[in-house]
Amino acid sequence: MDKLFQRKKSPEQLSKLIKEALENPNTPVKPDKSGKVVDIVTKRLNQIKLLLYGDGEQESNPQKCAQMSMLLIADNMIPRLVLNLEKLPFEARKHVAQIYNNLMRRDLGGFVAYVERQPQMISALVRGYEHSEIALNCGTMLRESIRHEALAKQILHSPDLWKFFDVYVHLPNFDVGSDAFATFKDLLTRHKPLVSQFFESHFDMVFEKYNKLLSSENYVTRRQSLKLLGEILLDRSNFDVMMRYICKRENLKMMMNLLRDTSVNIQFEAFHVFKVFVANPKKPNEITQILLTNKEKLIAYLEKFQNEKEDEQFVEEKSLLIRTLSTLELRQEDDETDGKTATTSH
Template structure:
């Protein structure tokens, strides 16, 4: 579409329409297009103003309305790969800005995405393509700040893709995926607790694989997050369930002897919950009793160079004492 006037004289609706056409064109030719980048830049200008010029409320409202009417956000994300580097950044900017938009208590873009949840899953699948993974990650996290959108992702089957994404071989993509994963599991506390409780078996079966990962970063990050999840009071019942199972204790005891000191340290913070539990289940108690002397010996030599970390030392001594005082209940089982 030719521009007889300077770009500033085009209305938001015109730019949106032009962009929509140009994006559609991208799809056909499968190559970058200058017009798309130009349109994106103009939209960005309307949204955030330029230099000292404040954005015009009227124009922003018109732009938003036009975005919803044309489903432009969907085509932009679908064709993100074909848009050039700066253009991709502008899409992220446009998207984030419009998601944050508020009218009184309403967030119209959140309502729009709620009605078009495919947007969320397109963003999520974006992690599979290296050229747009980070852009999609940023847009996805912007969505996850809003509980209804986070709920849609968390309670979907696609959520389990994250267990694959966080292990991707490209470090920055895996890290970004982990950040989204963590946001999903921690940001909206009540919802997260509800999710973990109701999907305990499925989630923790998958989660355990992360703890066994050959990828050091995955292993360490997921172990750390596990500790945070279990020690958050909102997840009290999940924690109780987790520390009632002997196989989890075994896993942590093995990780206490991991080659990496950092893994050992993170494992300690999960291990301590098993020991401190005043209502240990029989299988857990059995394991602790069976290894009573070995554990006391091990803990008294565990990371002794952290002596300046008072809290760690206190906790270690507390655990040693707890383990020393462990007694077999009245009805003893195997020796």
């Protein structure tokens, strides 16, 4: 019954109280009914969170939510919280992530445009992967941000992006490394026209770094990267990127090596990329030459490859590859063909 007589704090009051809490984080707090004592910052953040999400008994009020967002924006409170996330108590960090994600998802009070004007905030979230205690909080906020194309673009065109390739997905902490890979995957797949343009503009650098992921000593990194590569190349929006990728000798050699990996899962994912090299009707001769040199071995390998699988599509694809390899021959280059045609006509 006590709750009925407690007046919920207004957005204006909460805005003022969170500022005071951050300025005086050691202010004493009375224990709650269970006897638990939380610090003042955590308490105020929890109150803001409940205003935005509802408290289980009462749904949130859209007008108050929008007002809360505008006040947090006006006070520059979110950058302050995000940039100091590491200094906040454990529960407070969780509340910050939930508040940020709510504002971002609903774009309350122009929150997305506001974050876009604060590039240091997104950069801080990316670099949060360097601190295991806040990495997972930062990961949820990043993925919520990436749902918005303008913010995804900001990361794709930032030097911070390359840290995913070079550092974050390799992190020894399994949970953090996996979370970083989930964010990495979102960045490279969510906004297809944007990502396709990014791949074309940074093709050499992207795939030089990507091939290092495929050579990682970490099994999980190798498998996840290979599976993601298959998704990227087989996406129609990346057709031009795929054609560039499958015309390079080093990429074919990489897939042939991965077909021989000790892990059957990696072999299977490698097969789905390798098949694109073989099926390409316009293979450059340098690709055809590698396939011809290894033709007998490849056919023998494919005839025994994962025969226990009953997947009809997989069986058909394997048969098609074997037939294609069996009839493979070097094709005349267009200029040679044109020259011969001209000679004949004389």
